[in-house]
Amino acid sequence: MDPVVAVLIVAGVALLLSMVCMVAFVKSRSARSELEEAPLTTRRVAEAAPDSRAVEAPRPEAGTLPEPDVPEPMHRFKIASGKDIKQCLFVILDWPGLDTNRRLARLLKEYNANYDAKLGVYKIRDSLAGYKLTIANSSPPGTLPPIHEGDDQPTVPGVSILIHFVSKRSVARNPETLIQITQTIASLGGHILDAERNVVSNEEFELLRQHAQASQAAATRVRHPS
16 A cells, blocks of 8 residues: 555544544533533522512411500600609680689689698599699799689689609599599680690590500409400
8 A cells, every 4th residue: 555545544534533532522511511500500590589488478367466556645744853754734724813713713622622832732632543633833833822712812824733653553544533623624714735735635535535444454354364
């Protein structure tokens, strides 16, 4: 055989083998890339998928829904006075004069109010309510004249009604005495204000009554659970 032909044959075989090896190498790399990308793709899909636990949050049962916090109505009348915290209402008389002085004196007598000459206030104790009321002047410094002594006393422009905070529980459960006295004084011809001098409506007093009834019902359930 011609040496030139033999060399060409050997070179052709070598070239063919190299091409086969190249094709096999390319296929191997492609398969390896697919294997490496498969977990990454799966992970991306898993990350993109919404969490069923987040979408379907557990729903509380109808009977276990938390009740919204409702502030006690008495908090509207709370003021700070030194170290003591008191409940406070004001009754401002529209037409103060001798007539309102007389009618206020009669009203205080009906409620068995005692005059404290040292402090210049009237004090009312209702044993059924379980707390004390202090009736003072609505104008500074808060001292009331002894209007029960006669007509020669200064005109009272209005009164403030104070309850020491230590009696908060009694007031919250039995606000009727506070409401009655306040509204009776206002019936002389005046309007009722809270500690911030905002008008207090009859609806808000009714809210106090409802809150007291709810408190009593809750206390009864605690003492006598079913």
